[in-house]
Amino acid sequence: MEVLKLTEKIDQKLGERINSLKAAILDRNTFCVTWEQIPGRGAFEMQQETVFDNVAKAAEIGRIHAISVTDNPGGNPAISTEMLCAEIKKLGTEPLVHLACRDKNRSQIESMLYGLAASGVRNILALTGDYPSPEGFEGKPKPVFDMDPVNVVRLVEAMNKGLEHFAMGKKVRLAPTELFVGVCVSPFKQLESEVMAQYYKLKKKIEAGARFIITQIGYDARKYHELLQWLRLNRFDIPVLANVYVLPYSTAKLMNSNRIPGCVVTDKLVAELAEEAKALDKGKAARLLRSAKLYALAKGMGYAGAHIGGHGITSDMVEFIITKGEELAKDWEKLVPEFDYPQPGGFYLFEKDPKTGLNTETFSKRPSKPSPPMIYRFSRLAHVTLFEEKSWVFKMLRPVACWVDRSPRARRVLEFLEHMAKTALFHCLNCGDCALFDVAFVCPMSQCPKNQRNGACGGSYQGWCEVYPNEKKCVWVQAYDRLKAYGEEKTLGDYIVPPCNWELWQTSSWLNFYMGRDHTAKRLGIRPPEKKGAERA
Numbered sequence: 445m446e447v448l449k450l451t452e453k454i455d456q457k458l459g460e461r462i463n464s465l466k467a468a469i470l471d472r473n474t475f476c477v478t479w480e481q482i483p484g485r486g487a488f489e490m491q492q493e494t495v496f497d498n499v500a501k502a503a504e505i506g507r508i509h510a511i512s513v514t515d516n517p518g519g520n521p522a523i524s525t526e527m528l529c530a531e532i533k534k535l536g537t538e539p540l541v542h543l544a545c546r547d548k549n550r551s552q553i554e555s556m557l558y559g560l561a562a563s564g565v566r567n568i569l570a571l572t573g574d575y576p577s578p579e580g581f582e583g584k585p586k587p588v589f590d591m592d593p594v595n596v597v598r599l600v601e602a603m604n605k606g607l608e609h610f611a612m613g614k615k616v617r618l619a620p621t622e623l624f625v626g627v628c629v630s631p632f633k634q635l636e637s638e639v640m641a642q643y644y645k646l647k648k649k650i651e652a653g654a655r656f657i658i659t660q661i662g663y664d665a666r667k668y669h670e671l672l673q674w675l676r677l678n679r680f681d682i683p684v685l686a687n688v689y690v691l692p693y694s695t696a697k698l699m700n701s702n703r704i705p706g707c708v709v710t711d712k713l714v715a716e717l718a719e720e721a722k723a724l725d726k727g728k729a730a731r732l733l734r735s736a737k738l739y740a741l742a743k744g745m746g747y748a749g750a751h752i753g754g755h756g757i758t759s760d761m762v763e764f765i766i767t768k769g770e771e772l773a774k775d776w777e778k779l780v781p782e783f784d785y786p787q788p789g790g791f792y793l794f795e796k797d798p799k800t801g802l803n804t805e806t807f808s809k810r811p812s813k814p815s816p817p818m819i820y821r822f823s824r825l826a827h828v829t830l831f832e833e834k835s836w837v838f839k840m841l842r843p844v845a846c847w848v849d850r851s852p853r854a855r856r857v858l859e860f861l862e863h864m865a866k867t868a869l870f871h872c873l874n875c876g877d878c879a880l881f882d883v884a885f886v887c888p889m890s891q892c893p894k895n896q897r898n899g900a901c902g903g904s905y906q907g908w909c910e911v912y913p914n915e916k917k918c919v920w921v922q923a924y925d926r927l928k929a930y931g932e933e934k935t936l937g938d939y940i941v942p943p944c945n946w947e948l949w950q951t952s953s954w955l956n957f958y959m960g961r962d963h964t965a966k967r968l969g970i971r972p973p974e975k976k977g978a979e980r981a
């Protein structure tokens with residue numbers, strides 16, 4: 445009887461949940477609007493109260509489908525997004541939770557997702573997240589980046605199907621959730637390698653199960669169009685929301701000088717904003733009109749919605765953007781020349797269409813002819829010789845590997861030798877679940893501060909890493925250039941790399957491969973060697 449009551453309760457809870465954001469995003473006749481809130485640090489501050497005030501006003505306007513809440517924005521600590529979103533849900537408004545991979549490991553992400561699902565919050569925006577800022581308690585926090593958004597999407601998919609796991613030796617399947625997960629992309633990058641790295645990663649996100657996309661901040665119509673065209677040509681039928689950020693002059697200067705990672709504002713746009721800022725209203729009317737025009741452009745072009753954001757914007761401003769944007773959407777083509785902000789030498793995937801100012805369906809030339817470094821040539825050769833299952837060297841070494849694996853002393857010697865060699869060549873950190881092969885032999889554990897194993901984060905700038913601008917090239921830019929020299933750059937989108945298996949930490953990755961334990965061996969179907977009779981017993 446008790447069990448029945450509990451089951452009924454669960455059924456009732458499941459039945460109660462109608463997701464109006466999901467319905468709006470997926471409905472082709474609705475132009476979905478979300479409004480981004482940026483909560484601050486502390487529990488009892490004005491910024492948090494403003495969020496709730498905005499939620500109430502958004503409900504009054506009745507044209508906003510969800511309130512989205514950022515997760516420790518800019519890598520700074522802030523009140524928890526999941527707590528705010530659960531409160532927003534109680535107020536009757538649909539929340540969209542930003543989930544940054546920066547501060548949580550996979551267990552924490554899973555806990556958070558189940559907590560959200562249990563409180564009726566189902567809309568998730570999976571992000572890599574900006575690198576932690578130095579503003580944490582007693583200094584810069586430890587960056588986590590245990591999972592990337594591709595794997596968060598995979599986790600959500602598994603949870604939606606009913607996550608299976610082992611408890612007390614038995615397989616258990618959890619009740620399915622109804623999470624609705626989206627991802628971000630930036631088509632606004634400057635270099636060919638950066639743009640393509642974004643698209644290859646987006647392919648993985650979509651194939652993992654992402655249900656919608658929100659763009660990064662940018663103001664180039666041709667780039668907005670490029671993303672839709674890339675999706676169409678790849679037959680990805682997925683709704684995209686354009687990021688309509690209300691841009692004041694002060695923020696534009698920060699974005700232009702790469703002090704807000706991933707947001708692209710060109711010199712030309714900054715100059716225009718500088719002029720507008722001389723007006724009596726300090727450019728307020730002009731920036732609202734620009735936002736309404738971007739809204740109109742997105743709607744006309746075929747975007748599924750607008751993600752409206754900006755510091756200190758009010759419900760009146762949001763309402764203006766929607767109303768004016770709807771009015772202008774009919775003649776959206778006329779607005780294209782007003783969003784002509786190419787970057788110097790910026791790469792576009794398609795040729796420009798002189799008639800529309802947007803793109804033709806012809807792919808543009810990709811002139812870069814990178815020359816791969818010696819270490820890459822050597823690594824390819826070593827890989828083919830030692831780590832191809834079909835090679836005679838592999839076949840010969842496999843029994844040796846089995847013997848080494850059984851002998852603690854021999855294992856320690858191999859671990860030492862491997863570590864020496866790979867530290868010298870690749871700055872190896874000994875993760876034991878080697879991803880060198882996945883990133884053209886650039887180690888994502890030591891060379892990418894966010895340990896991105898599936899593609900670039902959104903923060904690279906002119907090819908440089910978000911965290912080390914003008915110092916280190918993004919590992920995915922390096923990987924693209926290396927592969928392109930062999931005509932293999934497309935392989936960057938070929939398969940999804942799982943998160944690092946920390947059970948293998950500080951063990952020999954060579955042995956893990958030969959013994960079928962690491963992710964590459966599993967992907968290639970290299971099985972652990974059969975155990976002999978005595979060992980089995």
Ligand code: SF4
Pocket residue numbers: 891892893894895896899900901902903904905908909910911917918919920
């Ligand atoms: S190396 Fe690339 S992917 Fe990694 S943090 Fe830097 S910009 Fe992001």
